[in-house]
Amino acid sequence: MGEKIIGIDLGTTNSVVSVVVGGEPVVIQNQEGNRITPSVVSWTKEKEILVGEPAKRRAILDPQNTVYESKRFIGRKYEEVKDIANKVSYKVVPDEKGDAAFDIPNAGKLVRPEEVGAHILRKLKEAAEQYLGEEVKKAVITVPAYFNERQRQATKMAGKLAGLEVVRVLNEPTAAALAYGLDKKKEAKILVYDFGGGTFDVSILEGGDGVIEVKATAGDAFLGGANIDERIMEWLIEEFKKETGIDLRQDRTALQRLKEAAEQAKKELSFKMETEISLPFITIDPETKQPLHLQKKLTRARLEQMIEDIVDRTIEIVKRALADAKLKPEDIDDIVLVGGSTRIPLVQKKIKEFFGKEPHKGVNPDEVVAVGAAIQGSILSGEKKDVLLIDVTPLSLGIETMGGAMTVLIPRNTPIPVRKCETFTTVRDYQTEVEIKVYQGESPIAKENKFLGSFILSGIPPAPRGVPQIEVCFDIDADGILHVTAKDKATGKSQSITIQPSSGLTEEEVQKMLEEYEKHKEEYERKKKLVELKNQLDQLVYPIEKLLREAADKFTPEEQKELQQLVAESRKVIDEATEPEEVEKQIQKVQQIASKYSEKLYKLAQEEKKDNEDKKDNKGDDAIDAKPVD
Numbered sequence: 001m002g003e004k005i006i007g008i009d010l011g012t013t014n015s016v017v018s019v020v021v022g023g024e025p026v027v028i029q030n031q032e033g034n035r036i037t038p039s040v041v042s043w044t045k046e047k048e049i050l051v052g053e054p055a056k057r058r059a060i061l062d063p064q065n066t067v068y069e070s071k072r073f074i075g076r077k078y079e080e081v082k083d084i085a086n087k088v089s090y091k092v093v094p095d096e097k098g099d100a101a102f103d104i105p106n107a108g109k110l111v112r113p114e115e116v117g118a119h120i121l122r123k124l125k126e127a128a129e130q131y132l133g134e135e136v137k138k139a140v141i142t143v144p145a146y147f148n149e150r151q152r153q154a155t156k157m158a159g160k161l162a163g164l165e166v167v168r169v170l171n172e173p174t175a176a177a178l179a180y181g182l183d184k185k186k187e188a189k190i191l192v193y194d195f196g197g198g199t200f201d202v203s204i205l206e207g208g209d210g211v212i213e214v215k216a217t218a219g220d221a222f223l224g225g226a227n228i229d230e231r232i233m234e235w236l237i238e239e240f241k242k243e244t245g246i247d248l249r250q251d252r253t254a255l256q257r258l259k260e261a262a263e264q265a266k267k268e269l270s271f272k273m274e275t276e277i278s279l280p281f282i283t284i285d286p287e288t289k290q291p292l293h294l295q296k297k298l299t300r301a302r303l304e305q306m307i308e309d310i311v312d313r314t315i316e317i318v319k320r321a322l323a324d325a326k327l328k329p330e331d332i333d334d335i336v337l338v339g340g341s342t343r344i345p346l347v348q349k350k351i352k353e354f355f356g357k358e359p360h361k362g363v364n365p366d367e368v369v370a371v372g373a374a375i376q377g378s379i380l381s382g383e384k385k386d387v388l389l390i391d392v393t394p395l396s397l398g399i400e401t402m403g404g405a406m407t408v409l410i411p412r413n414t415p416i417p418v419r420k421c422e423t424f425t426t427v428r429d430y431q432t433e434v435e436i437k438v439y440q441g442e443s444p445i446a447k448e449n450k451f452l453g454s455f456i457l458s459g460i461p462p463a464p465r466g467v468p469q470i471e472v473c474f475d476i477d478a479d480g481i482l483h484v485t486a487k488d489k490a491t492g493k494s495q496s497i498t499i500q501p502s503s504g505l506t507e508e509e510v511q512k513m514l515e516e517y518e519k520h521k522e523e524y525e526r527k528k529k530l531v532e533l534k535n536q537l538d539q540l541v542y543p544i545e546k547l548l549r550e551a552a553d554k555f556t557p558e559e560q561k562e563l564q565q566l567v568a569e570s571r572k573v574i575d576e577a578t579e580p581e582e583v584e585k586q587i588q589k590v591q592q593i594a595s596k597y598s599e600k601l602y603k604l605a606q607e608e609k610k611d612n613e614d615k616k617d618n619k620g621d622d623a624i625d626a627k628p629v630d
């Protein structure tokens with residue numbers, strides 16, 4: 001059995017650490033005896049660094065020296081987060097590289113978001129070490145699905161600073177899906193509803209047989225439990241003002257206590273129908289100099305009135321995610337609740353109303369992400385034996401491209417871990433979506449290989465074919481887990497899929513495929529040639545087709561007829577030809593006829609090409625054969 005790999009949910013508001021012991025995930029208590037650690041770090045005048053609960057208690061009292069929600073800034077340029085910077089009470093500034101950093105007076109230096117993360121991670125690491133009675137060196141850390149490469153790298157750096165090797169940066173919804181057991185299902189779609197402290201995220205995932213795929217994500221980066229606390233605080237402040245005429249907003253100590261009391265009351269109302277908020281000596285009457293007390297009763301019904309619009313907003317975002325995934329509520333097999341705010345009964349009620357069924361009740365919503373990370377950790381440490389470990393890729397891995405060809409990104413027998421990227425483009429004009437289909441095998445025809453999974457990258461700005469640049473990356477880690485990402489270079493929009501090795505081929509299947517390949521090598525070569533020639537023919541015919549469509553008036557009716565016939569004939573060859581020779585013949589024919597019009601065609605084509613080149617330099621990338629998605 002390998003070394004323990006702990007799982008950490010490094011949350012915006014709270015963090016949790018978990019580890020699999022004897023096959024079961026355990027959530028580890030921190031030094032204060034809590035399973036949840038606030039993601040807050042505070043620097044005192046004495047240069048002491050407080051982390052977690054003790055730091056959170058100073059958030060309002062010493063706002064400039066207390067950093068909360070630092071996750072909003074990790075791996076970001078200052079310019080990108082300028083607006084968010086105004087919403088926090090500590091000072092966010094650009095460092096010398098233009099990255100967001102914190103100017104903390106008591107720290108006496110710039111503090112980077114990675115360092116804040118590292119303080120939190122170190123505390124959790126130490127808690128885990130205490131629990132396990134041994135040194136912990138490795139961790140799986142989760143991040144939101146929408147985190148980009150820089151944010152992920154910065155998260156890894158935070159781990160490194162805490163003395164942890166981050167063996168995997170795992171998407172939070174994927175972690176929740178792992179804890180739910182989505183990879184073990186035959187085939188299922190789940191919706192992960194993550195309502196945390198400061199953010200709301202929805203992800204729709206599809207899984208089964210070792211594969212977990214994120215289908216759609218949506219969210220609001222400023223919608224969370226804190227908004228609910230604020231509503232309660234506002235109400236308390238208003239009530240107190242009505243009774244005493246005193247505005248508590250001016251009093252920092254009072255505000256800190258109000259905030260704590262509001263959150264506490266909210267939590268209690270998840271289990272009780274009413275609660276008593278009691279803050280003795282909240283302030284001093286400026287006239288009588290007598291201490292004043294705040295005493296208020298809050299019922300669940302009253303709270304629900306206060307926050308109904310907030311909960312409704314989350315349902316609107318759920319609808320958006322469903323629309324993106326082209327699914328209806330009834331297509332979702334299970335709703336997995338993540339985040340402390342999903343404990344609120346009104347939240348559960350609204351979800352039930354919307355989906356017509358109870359959300360899944362499995363792991364604790366505020367612990368499920370860390371548990372999923374721990375499960376991933378145990379797979380990586382080799383503790384879970386049902387996962388096939390390999391050190392070279394036994395078969396080629398690639399995607400389907402134009403004409404059904406298999407374009408290999410990682411050839412067989414490549415040592416892993418490995419990362420390969422290639423840029424592709426579209427086959428049709430104004431195509432806004434491409435489907436990335438991942439296959440494993442040696443046939444030049446994608447469909448003849450083992451299909452591993454697919455996903456759609458949408459939102460590509462409409463452009464002529466050949467212009468969009470879509471970068472597809474294959475990433476296989478040391479455990480054979482394949483991550484495929486596609487990114488539109490123009491918008492930076494990306495989609496990805498994770499394929500567990502167990503979903504690949506068994507030893508025997510691999511052997512069989514390799515034998516097959518050796519036996520039919522010649523046939524494979526022929527097929528490959530056929531696809532290549534068909535693509536070549538398509539390249540020739542396409543501009544003619546386009547001219548007929550867009551500039552037919554440049555040709556006489558006879559000319560039009562001849563060209564139309566040529567196009568129809570060629571299309572038939574592309575669709576039906578089974579022999580390379582057939583295609584070759586047609587290519588010659590097209591070239592011959594086209595040469596008659598060469599001057600005209602050339603001129604028009606040049607204009608067209610120039611048009612495209614003005615928009616983007618076209619490097620002749622391979623085209624992804626994407627089915628139009630309606």
Ligand code: ADP
Pocket residue numbers: 010011012013014015195196197198199224225226263266267268270338339340341342343344365366
């Ligand atoms: P994040 O993922 O943002 O770090 P969490 O998932 O830990 O956050 O959620 C934290 C939020 O959940 C806080 O706003 C907290 O007040 C809220 N919360 C925790 N427990 C409860 C509860 N029992 N009822 C209502 N809200 C709760």
Ligand code: MG
Pocket residue numbers: 011012194196339369
């Ligand atoms: Mg969270």
